[in-house]
Amino acid sequence: MYIVTDGIVLKRVKVSDYDKILTLFTTKAGKISVSVKGSQNPKSKMAAGAHPFVYGEFAISKSGRLSRATSIDAKETFYHLREDLDKLTVASYFLELVNIVTVEDVVNQPLFQILLYYLSYIDKSKDIKKMPLVKVAFELQLLDTIGLKPEMHHCVNCHKLSENPKFSVADGGIVCEDCYEFYPDDYKIGSVIQKLMTYILNHSLSDILNQEIDDILVKKIDVLNQQFLKHHLERKGFKSLMHF
Ligand SMILES: [Zn+2]
Structure with a gap:
């Protein structure tokens, strides 16, 4: 063939x-x-x-x-990815993640388009400070394309709408105040992180980068995403991020 x-x-x-x-x-x-x-x-x-x-x-x-x-x-060839260590690290991590979540003979056009778009952006970008935001946005959008999108509106335990939630990594989404007691070890993320993650899941990278987003919020989403990815992809860590 x-x-x-x-x-x-x-x-x-x-x-x-x-x-x-x-x-x-x-x-x-x-x-x-x-x-x-x-x-x-x-x-x-x-x-x-x-x-x-x-x-x-x-x-x-x-x-x-x-x-x-x-x-x-x-x-x-995305030659300019190689000119900066942070750019190269984030782009290498994207390849590693895509390699982990894809399988032979299963086409995933949305994921292909996202990967191509993000690699193009990193290649052209002069704004290294944006890399952590680019990283968390890619992670969330990748999860969406493989059917692992975190549930950000309804409580994963009782399905009620919730606006001041905790986040359950294991159950894949938010937990309402009525159900807090069943999730004693999970983080309370609050409405700001909830809205921001929802925004990232529903917008293009260029829209996301046009927002003024506090580094501390990005860091919090980063921690959450890493736990989420490790848990659901059954990994201890990611090789390309060892020095990031
Ligand atoms: Zn609930």
Whole structure:
């Protein structure tokens, strides 16, 4: 079988000087591992495209267990991501997260579009101070695309609307005052965080970045998101964030 698809390189593993295995997130085949042979010539199109972050068109020959990339036409290499450590860290983390939540043969167009949009934004951005906000926004929007969107309106225990809630990581959303007692160890997030998370879940990154959002609030959402992701994705942590 032969497919031509848009894709983003999530990961590259060197097998030898000549051979690499790329993990791609594609619009037609979901996540797919492909071997790339003979891309040792740095001037070849294949070599230029066989790097993490590259967005391009991939021709893939599928036979047996491992597929092979027969051509790579890079549309965007996101070269400027690499110019700043914070930018590179956040962008690498996005690739890591997407690699964790995607599976073979399952297409997720909304997630693909979000990843592409956020990588483009980070690549062009000169405003490093915004990276923590960009990070938490991506996390929440990614959760939405994989059916793990935190419930921010109705109590996860009694389904009542709630405006001064706690947040239950395990149950995936807010808890109303009447149900506080059943969640003794969970944080009270209050209405400001509740509204902010709701806003982020329902707006584009450019809208979000136009808001004046206090760093302390971003930090609080960051802590919540990390707990949420670790719990629901069953991870102890994320490799790319070790030094962030
Ligand atoms: Zn309740």
